[in-house]
Each structure stands twice: as C-alpha cells, then as structure tokens.
Amino acid sequence: MGKQMTEMLKGVLEGIVLAILAGRSAYGYEITAWLREQGFADIAEGTVYALLIRVEQRGLVDVEKVPSEKGPPRKVFSLNDQGRQYLDEFWKTWGFLAERLEQLHQGGK
Template sequence: MYALLVRIEQKGLVDVEKRPSEKGPPRKVYTLNAQGENELNEFWNTWSFLSERIEELRKEGK
C-alpha cells in the first residue's frame, strides 16, 4: 500500500498534508487533486469500455 501512495504522490495526482498526531510523527493526509481526478476519470472510462467489450464476448460465446 505504501508503495502505491508513494507512486501516486510522485506522479502529482494527490495533494499531501501533514497533520499532527497524538502519538508518533505527523500523519500524511492524501487528497485527490484535479490531475488525479482526470486520471481517475480516464481509468473509469477505459474500464467501462473494456468491461463492456468483455461482456459482449462472453454473451457471444454462449
């Protein structure tokens, strides 16, 4: 999970805020930014296209 957060942070898809913690070091809070929203929308568009095509192939195979 940590590696995934590091990658999306490095790609500039999230904004990061450090908030104080009662115990231990400050905590990072991640918020999806505009670039991240665009990437997420593109992902869902691609996913929808692929899932529709797979469903078509499945129905043709019956």
C-alpha cells in the same frame, strides 16, 4: 484471494485508491482498512503505501502532514485536479473494458 484475483487487482488498485480519495482525504492505513472492509482482505499496507508514494510522485494527489496522537505526523492524501482527470480516464477505460468483457462472456454477441 487467489492468484488470478491478486493479479487483476494489481492492475486496478491505483484506480480504486484514487476513487476512494475522490470521496474524501485519507491516510494510508485508513485506505487499507476500508479496502479490507470491502473484502480485499489480502491487501498489505505496504502495497497501499507504495502506491500512494507513486501517485504522489506523479502529481495526482496533494499531501498534508497532520499531527497524530500516536507517533509521527500522518500524511493525508487528497485527490487534486490532475488526479481527477486521471481518474476520469480510468473510469472511461474501465467502462470500455467491462463492456468488451461482458460481450465475450455472453458469447461474443
């Protein structure tokens, strides 16, 4: 991934992770693996874990500790009502920006 892609991704990664959690509960490694399968190969696990800690601290997700076959319990994250509201706002903002960028791309029409 180039520098420009990395910088753009930083700005929307939170929304992407919350959108994943809107579909199902997951733990950090599952989210990272899914992102890599979708072509975001350069995303480090540490980036996702740090993001999950931030959204947990902001009250956007609920966390449940689930026993793991290997090692300590896993923290499984699920989107809560506050997180859903935040994600709705993210999609509205994304739609607004995408429209404006497309207009610029088409020559400002």
